[in-house]
Amino acid sequence: MNFFFSDTYQIILNSITAIGTLGSVIFALYFSAKELRERRVLLLKDQASKIYASSKSGKEGLLVKVHNESKLPIHNVFVITVLNQSGPSLEKQLETYNDIRFLELCYPSETKTLMQDRGHSMGGKHEVVVLFFTDARGIEWSLDNKFKLRKSKNYKEKIIKSKLKFYPPY
Known part of the structure; x- marks a missing residue:
């Protein structure tokens, strides 16, 4: 019974870790895309802003x-x-x-x-x-x-x- 409990516990911990990692990757991609859009707007406005x-x-x-x-x-x-x-x-x-x-x-x-x-x-x-x-x-x-x-x-x-x-x- 201890063996089954430790496997279940391990699966839950791995699932939580995977969800956290996936969330971090999505978060990083979102902010990278946002920064890229802002940089593109600044490049477009480069001449006009002067x-x-x-x-x-x-x-x-x-x-x-x-x-x-x-x-x-x-x-x-x-x-x-x-x-x-x-x-x-x-x-x-x-x-x-x-x-x-x-x-x-x-x-x-x-x-x-x-x-x-x-x-x-x-x-x-x-x-x-x-x-x-x-x-x-x-x-x-x-x-x-x-x-x-x-x-x-x-x-x-x-x-x-x-x-x-x-x-x-x-």
Whole structure:
């Protein structure tokens, strides 16, 4: 009887050990896959994360600088001025637009453009910049007035079909 009891006990212990090992392997695979996905996203955002815009109000209007601190150019850049206190979604931000410019190509440096300025108003409202651009890999991005970078599919068609008053080249 002792012999049977020790075999049963041994089988239960081996089963628990096997389940624990299997759980550890699944846990390790899950976190490895998660880390790989995060690394892939960071690689995709590598160039796009080095693009930003700054603006300064002046007598002639709003001087906007598009900064490309990556080593590759970006293209099909839409620079849109909106109010800083517009809503959190990109659609709400675009509802307060004032001016829009198209830059075909921005090399790794600083590109300047002069835009219309509404001037400062009560409550701290002022013009800020929203960018839409395509990176060197052909991935389309948007950078909103809160500096949130997002993938943005078919932004050119959306901007052309929107209610934004925009003139050629498109």
